[in-house]
Amino acid sequence: MRKSDLVFMVFLLVVGLYFYYYHFLITTAPVWIVDLKNCFIEMEFLPFIENHLNIFLYLFLLVISSVLIVKTVFVFFRSVKDYIELNRFINNNLHKKFKNLYIINSDQLIAFSTGFFKRKIIISRQILDIFSRDEKKNVFLHEVGHLKNGDSYKLFVFSILVNLFPKRIAERLLKDFSLLTEIEADMYCTSGRKKTDLANTVLRFYTYKTGLSVPMMNSYLSQRIQFLLGYLSYEDLKVERIYFSFAVVFIIFLLFSLVFNYCLCSMH
Template sequence: MSKRQSSFIFSLSLVISGTIFIQMALYIVSMLAGWNAKFNIVEVCHNWLKAIGMSSLEYALDALVIYTLLFSIWRIGSQFFYVSRLDKQFEQYKDNLLTEHMNQTHSSGKEDFLIVSNPAPIAITMGFVKPKIVISTGLINLLTDDELNAVISHEIYHKDNRDPLKIFLLSLCASTIGYIPILKWFNHQYRIIQEVLADEFAITKQETSINLGSALLKMLKVGKQEKMPFAYASFADTSVNYRIEYILNPLEDIKWQVPLKKAFLSLAVFILICAIFIYALA
């Protein structure tokens, strides 16, 4: 797996989703402002439904557009709400001395790390604008120094790559535009690739996979941490089987198979939308 594959999946997902979201947004503007959006593909769908005597489906189309946009707004709002609430909770359990030491050691004094007093082993990267790495005292007590450094390197890759934001954008697209099923596969595949790339970064930095592998096994023995209701990158709850396979044999590339049925169905839907748009411009 490579950075190129990750970038391709992310970019293609945004292109597909962005095309549909923009058209829906233009349609909403045209309804509210009375603007003539004759180049809008949803408006063309309206006219086409009228032409074949199925004008009653206009209301279903309106409902779909409004539902998609409102659901998107709700997902975005809930993300900021949960992140803000969890930030306050983390601040209550913040270990000031360990947080300062971690920031001085691994980020030259920048506030990139937050150490919280919690017996559960936690290592996540959260935040959209300024990603922050959250590590628990339970994790520090569980791992050796070398293992902890491997986990920190893994999370630093997620932070520098702004993975919490990218993961949220892909999950938003996949959940709100379910009629393009390949988007869900893109979302899942992106997470796998990014976890493997983060592991590769940590292994390269330490020049060994022993510390990363032992840290992962220790956290798995303790048990998976409870999933949180917002987008974040976690060390031990994503793509474990793929990662173990990579750690055991880093020279062998993990092959991924594109789900052909979902791909063809998604392509057909997207081509139909593009065809209607081209017809509107003609």
């Protein structure tokens, strides 16, 4: 199993637990609020605070997660809108079509895979005009790798659901997952071929001056070059460990919340 598939499955598991936990918070919140009101009347201020820290934490998490869920819904609709506009851009600038390969008119360096039910590879005429035959083959095979791995829909889903988490965590999760998909697409491209050839293509892609470009390799240039030159192996990418650790911490906290789902003053 590819690491990106494993990471994607773990991420979906965490998202499922996230919504389960949110349901727990939102259904138990009315009970907590009543308890807070009653205890506040009966107890002194400092003991009241000390014995209800967990409840305050749960209610705080309920507010934060509610905001993040609303944000995720907006991101979903914006992503759908962007996807529709992207397809409109492709159709309006289409030069030629060969099965799932779309050549578009553009003076920018554009190469990416997209689509859900009908996945396709988009390459600009600028690449065909300035790149050598081997370089064009590298670009094409890299995008075929994304296509075969199903990266377009996985990244679409991932980039939306990751907004359920705080910004810094979301950015780290998305960056690591995206890096994995790029490395695995490179692995497909270089299967039975020289990795240094793709490294040269990557460098030329990034160093070619044509104004604003949409790179076939969306960032992570340093890590990818290290991988292609043999300084970094696929096994060195420990991304799945980060996700497993994140999932374990989340599960432990969820279990803690389920066990201590009452104010601590009731224990005395």
